[in-house]
Amino acid sequence: MNKYWSPIVHELDPYVPGEQPQDQQYIKLNTNESPYPPSPAVSAALQAYDCDQLRRYPDPESARLVEALAAYHGLQPEQVFVGNGSDEVLAHAFQALLQKPAAILFPDISYSFYPVYCGLYRIDFETVPLDGEFRIEVDDYRPGNGGIVIPNPNAPTGIALPLSAIRRLLDNNPDSTVIIDEAYIDFGAESAARLIADYENLLVVQTFSKSRSLAGLRLGTAFGQAGLIEALQRVKNSFNSYPVDNLASACAIASIGDEDYFRECRQRVIASRERLAGALSALGFEVLPSSSNFLLASHRDRSAESLYLELRSRGILVRYFKKPRIDNWLRITVGSEPECDHLLKALAKILD
Amino acid sequence: MNKYWSPIVHELDPYVPGEQPQDQQYIKLNTNESPYPPSPAVSAALQAYDCDQLRRYPDPESARLVEALAAYHGLQPEQVFVGNGSDEVLAHAFQALLQKPAAILFPDISYSFYPVYCGLYRIDFETVPLDGEFRIEVDDYRPGNGGIVIPNPNAPTGIALPLSAIRRLLDNNPDSTVIIDEAYIDFGAESAARLIADYENLLVVQTFSKSRSLAGLRLGTAFGQAGLIEALQRVKNSFNSYPVDNLASACAIASIGDEDYFRECRQRVIASRERLAGALSALGFEVLPSSSNFLLASHRDRSAESLYLELRSRGILVRYFKKPRIDNWLRITVGSEPECDHLLKALAKILD
Numbered sequence: 198m199n200k201y202w203s204p205i206v207h208e209l210d211p212y213v214p215g216e217q218p219q220d221q222q223y224i225k226l227n228t229n230e231s232p233y234p235p236s237p238a239v240s241a242a243l244q245a246y247d248c249d250q251l252r253r254y255p256d257p258e259s260a261r262l263v264e265a266l267a268a269y270h271g272l273q274p275e276q277v278f279v280g281n282g283s284d285e286v287l288a289h290a291f292q293a294l295l296q297k298p299a300a301i302l303f304p305d306i307s308y309s310f311y312p313v314y315c316g317l318y319r320i321d322f323e324t325v326p327l328d329g330e331f332r333i334e335v336d337d338y339r340p341g342n343g344g345i346v347i348p349n350p351n352a353p354t355g356i357a358l359p360l361s362a363i364r365r366l367l368d369n370n371p372d373s374t375v376i377i378d379e380a381y382i383d384f385g386a387e388s389a390a391r392l393i394a395d396y397e398n399l400l401v402v403q404t405f406s407k408s409r410s411l412a413g414l415r416l417g418t419a420f421g422q423a424g425l426i427e428a429l430q431r432v433k434n435s436f437n438s439y440p441v442d443n444l445a446s447a448c449a450i451a452s453i454g455d456e457d458y459f460r461e462c463r464q465r466v467i468a469s470r471e472r473l474a475g476a477l478s479a480l481g482f483e484v485l486p487s488s489s490n491f492l493l494a495s496h497r498d499r500s501a502e503s504l505y506l507e508l509r510s511r512g513i514l515v516r517y518f519k520k521p522r523i524d525n526w527l528r529i530t531v532g533s534e535p536e537c538d539h540l541l542k543a544l545a546k547i548l549d
Numbered sequence: 550m551n552k553y554w555s556p557i558v559h560e561l562d563p564y565v566p567g568e569q570p571q572d573q574q575y576i577k578l579n580t581n582e583s584p585y586p587p588s589p590a591v592s593a594a595l596q597a598y599d600c601d602q603l604r605r606y607p608d609p610e611s612a613r614l615v616e617a618l619a620a621y622h623g624l625q626p627e628q629v630f631v632g633n634g635s636d637e638v639l640a641h642a643f644q645a646l647l648q649k650p651a652a653i654l655f656p657d658i659s660y661s662f663y664p665v666y667c668g669l670y671r672i673d674f675e676t677v678p679l680d681g682e683f684r685i686e687v688d689d690y691r692p693g694n695g696g697i698v699i700p701n702p703n704a705p706t707g708i709a710l711p712l713s714a715i716r717r718l719l720d721n722n723p724d725s726t727v728i729i730d731e732a733y734i735d736f737g738a739e740s741a742a743r744l745i746a747d748y749e750n751l752l753v754v755q756t757f758s759k760s761r762s763l764a765g766l767r768l769g770t771a772f773g774q775a776g777l778i779e780a781l782q783r784v785k786n787s788f789n790s791y792p793v794d795n796l797a798s799a800c801a802i803a804s805i806g807d808e809d810y811f812r813e814c815r816q817r818v819i820a821s822r823e824r825l826a827g828a829l830s831a832l833g834f835e836v837l838p839s840s841s842n843f844l845l846a847s848h849r850d851r852s853a854e855s856l857y858l859e860l861r862s863r864g865i866l867v868r869y870f871k872k873p874r875i876d877n878w879l880r881i882t883v884g885s886e887p888e889c890d891h892l893l894k895a896l897a898k899i900l901d
Contacts, residue, residue, distance in 0.1 A: 199776040201726045201750055203648035211786030217608050225605075234601040243600060248592035251800070252583045252762040257566050281633050281767075284789040296555035317787040374553045398553055405787075410604040413795035415633075424551040434563030435669040437636040443765035444595075444796045448603070 205331045206321070214315045215516050225534050227514040229352075229381075229491050231410035232533035233465065235448070239411070242451035245443065255439045255446065262446045263308040265453045266418055270390050275423040281440040283404035284310060284381060285416030286429070290400060290435070292318045292420060293428040294374040297343030297482065304333055305522055308352050308378065327522075331485055331493075332356055335366040345370060346532045350379040350386050353518065353528040355487030367396045374425065383408035383463050384470070385488035390420050408463055409452045409492055416441065416449045459542035466490050470531040476541050477529075480548060495526045499548065507547045513540055552596045559672070564665045567868050576888050579866040581704075581733070581843050583762035584885035585817065587800070588810040590606070591763070594803035599794065605797065606642060607791045614798045614834040617805045618770055622742050630782065633792040635756035635769030638781070641788070642752060642771060644670045645780040646726040649695030655877065656685055658875055660704050660730065679874075683845075684708055688720040697722060700730040702738050705870065706881040707839030709738035719748045728752045731837055734817050735760035737840035742772050749774045759842055760815055761804045762847060768793065818842050822883040828893050829881075832900060847878045851900065857898045865892055 198207065215228035234240075259279050267274045280286040291314040295301050303311050305324035315322045325337045331354045338345050345366065350357040350461040367375055375398055377389045382403060390401045400421040404411035419429060433440060452459070474484045474492055495501060505517035505527060516528040532540070563864055567580035585594075611631050619626045632638040643666040647653045655663050657676035667674045676687045683706045690697050697718065704707040727750055729741045734755060740761060742753045753774040759875065760765035771781060771824060802813070826836045826844055834846040857869035857879060868880040883889070 199780065200724070201646055201777060202646055202780045205648060206645050206780045206783050209783045209787045211783055212790055214606070214609050214790040215785075215830040219612065229605055230606065231604045233604065235603050238724065239603065240600040243595060243598070246595070249593060251587050252829045253577075254566070254569050254580055254582060254758070254764040255767070256571050260571065262557040281792060281794075282789055284791070288788045293555055293558050294553055296557060317784070328590040352597040367571050369683050372552070382894065406606070412791075413603040415607070415791060428554045428558045429552065431558050431561045431563055432669070434565075435561045436640045437634055438564055438566040439764075439767060441635070442633075442767040442794070442797060445794060456753060465898045500779050521595060 200448065204283065205317070206415045207397070209316050210313060212310045222512060224513045224532065224539055226530040226532050226536065226540060228517045229370045229407055230412050231407060231411055231462065231463045231466070231490070232531070232536060235410040236452050236455035237453040238407050238451040240460070241445045243444065246447055247434065251443060255441060255443050257438045259441045262441065262449055265450050269453050270420060272390070272420055273423075276392065276393060276426060278419040278426050279441050280417045280433065282406065282415040282512070283402050285440060286402055286417040286419050287378065287435045288314055289429050289432045289457055290319070290376055291315070291320060293432040294376070294425065295344040296320055296401065299341060299343035301344040302338050303346040304351060306331065306351070307355060308348050309518070311346055327354070332450070333358055335362045338366055338370060340370050340372065342370070342373050343536070344374040344376070346376045346378060348380065349389070350381045350384070350488040353382065353516070353523065354485050354493050355489040355491055356485055356487035359440070360387045360389065363389045364372055364392065367392065367399055367503045371398060372499060374400060376395065376402060381489035382408060384490045385467055386404070393420055393422060397424060400425050405452065406447055409459065411448065411452060413443050414448055416445050452466070464533050469534055469537055473529070473531055473537045475540070480541070480544055491528050492529045493523070493528050495527050501525045501527045504544070504547065508540070508543060513542045513543055550671060551814055560781065562665060564662045568866055572644055574864060574890055575595060576865045576884065578882040578884050578888065578892060579868045580764075581759055581882045582764050583759060583814065583818070583842070584648055587762040588804050588807035589806040590803040590810070591800045592856050594646045594799045598799055603795060605795070607793060609790045609796050611793045611798055611824050614793065614801055617802050621805050622772060624742070624745065624772055625775075628745060628772055628778060630771040631793050632769045632785065633729070634758065634767040635754050637792060638754055638769040638771050639730065640669070641784045642728055642754065643667070645671060645784040646728070646752065646777065647696040647698070648672055649650045651693060651695035653696040653698065654690050654694045656703060658683065658703070658706060660700050661870070663698055666895070679706070685831055687714045688721070690718055690722060692722050692724065694722070694725050694727070696726040698730060700726045700732065701741070702733045702736070702840040704733065705717060705843070705868070705875065706842065706845050707733070707841040707843055708837055709840035712739045712741065712744070715741045716744065719751055720743065726752060728748050728754060733841035736842045739901070745772055745774060749776060752777050757801055757804065761811065762814065763800065763804060766797050766800055768797050773836050788861040818883050821889055822885055823861050825881070825883055825889045825893070832893070832896055843880050843882045845875070845878050847879050848900070853877045853879045856896070856899065860892070862893060863895045865895055
């Protein structure tokens with residue numbers, strides 16, 4: 198309690214990100230980072246950057262980056278928004294598009310930042326339960342809501358929806374903004390970006406943090422028809438004129454330009470994921486079918502919390518959520534092959 | 550109008566930053582950027598940065614940067630907040646500390662982002678007129694307000710308040726959060742950071758954009774007692790866990806470490822400012838006494854708007870605000886000595 202705080206500050210229940218230890222002693226399989234470095238083109242762009250230009254403010258519109266993204270996704274520049282990580286993009290989207298009289302809807306098991314944004318912007322929400330197999334059933338999202346947020350693939354389950362289901366969701370809810378949060382889209386699901394021409398109420402959010410190995414750069418994007426993007430721009434320009442710094446723009450443009458490397462890393466993660474899923478099953482885990490760069494897994498005999506703590510004591514960080522329905526599951530980021538091997542060996546010992 | 554927008558989006562009146570042309574054909578004296586490059590230590594830090602680490606999320610607490618700032622300013626780490634530019638820091642401060650039942654107060658001529666934040670967070674405000682010489686009179690800021698925001702030096706006047714006046718303002722308003730926005734503090738005024746131990750209601754906001762030549766990096770800071778900083782942290786952690794990217798942290802730490810270069814650039818700007826002020830006076834301008842890296846100047850015969858347009862047509866950008874009381878003044882950033890000479894020659898021709 199502090200008398201100088203705005204009343205809302207007392208009510209906030211801030212998001213708690215996965216641990217980010219600043220030493221190198223852990224194998225980090227807890228925050229869904231890529232096990233591979235960013236494209237060599239990123240490093241080259243940074244080496245070539247003229248530091249004198251850091252004295253200049255960025256282009257407030259990030260026009261070059263926006264044009265590169267539009268060309269890459271087959272969109273118009275006015276259909277593209279960029280921000281300081283997809284968390285910032287989502288925050289602006291909640292304020293710009295979901296502050297409505299009716300409650301918004303998102304899954305009961307989902308990205309735990311969504312209810313936090315609702316607290317920050319005083320947005321009412323209702324959660325919609327996943328089915329017994331942790332799947333999103335789009336017909337449960339009924340019209341009359343203030344908006345809908347669906348991660349595809351969902352986190353922390355990793356389960357993806359087909360584009361036909363996203364279409365049905367949009368068709369069922371023509372009066373609601375529908376946000377598809379595609380943080381993990383590149384690991385096996387199909388982006389709804391191709392539906393933008395058909396739906397004026399669709400906003401697709403993506404990030405450079407996972408499949409582009411640039412979590413440390415902070416670059417998030419949103420795609421939608423110009424009307425929705427304008428709402429984001431108006432909020433952004435009432436908050437911070439220049440959210441994307443000069444270095445982030447230069448590095449992101451370089452990353453977009455190296456499609457071969459992007460595809461190669463993505464394929465390696467997918468191959469490692471399938472191998473890891475098989476090995477975890479062999480160790481007695483139930484593993485949900487993932488289209489992302491992580492696995493949600495539950496052991497038939499051992500509690501997730503005890504496994505989390507034992508792995509931690511052996512220098513391996515995975516994510517454990519002490520929350521209803523998933524408190525006996527571990528979310529395990531797909532690491533490099535040696536990291537996965539190390540994890541499997543440690544688990545074999547713990548379970549022995 | 551768009552039915553998907555949150556109602557507030559229709560009401561927003563976004564901030565309009567100074568032009569940021571992406572080609573090199575203008576002499577830019579319109580956005581108060583430094584005419585000098587950042588410290589060579591920044592370039593060295595960037596060259597030495599291990600790009601592989603960009604795949605990792607930043608430390609959400611930016612602990613190393615916070616510690617460097619605390620040591621530099623003689624504060625404790627829990628008295629320091631960092632964000633993605635001081636615009637973001639100010640936005641969080643408005644939401645965290647100024648969303649109160651009573652109207653907040655700031656000068657009628659001031660940073661034009663303040664009323665924009667009020668629109669974004671539905672904060673009532675009243676402006677307090679500067680006196681006839683464009684000075685802030687702190688006794689005009691009466692208790693019973695919802696908070697006070699004072700830029701020191703003020704922008705776009707450039708006029709500074711002595712620390713004794715800031716103290717009086719704080720003493721007069723013990724129940725209000727008082728934000729001192731010190732974007733331009735390093736060019737001749739005295740920081741209120743040294744008052745933090747004495748006032749639990751004081752928040753000091755600074756930036757790396759001006760005196761550290763790092764506008765393109767986006768790094769802003771706030772200093773205050775731990776209670777106020779905690780409010781900013783709670784809002785930040787409900788908005789974006791990692792606002793400061795890895796490269797910005799590394800470059801900012803390098804900048805803090807090069808005190809000699811910092812002082813040298815600052816002194817060069819101050820010397821150029823005094824020379825430019827004298828030359829403008831000789832050309833028939835009234836020039837306000839500036840403690841910043843810009844001058845507010847009005848010509849006795851020619852309208853500011855016409856001079857702005859004529860300079861623009863000659864490739865020189867200065868800032869013109871079509872606003873009450875200052876619509877016959879130009880805000881001119883202190884450029885390098887050759888840039889100032891170029892400006893003076895152009896003005897001499899225009900006025901001839």
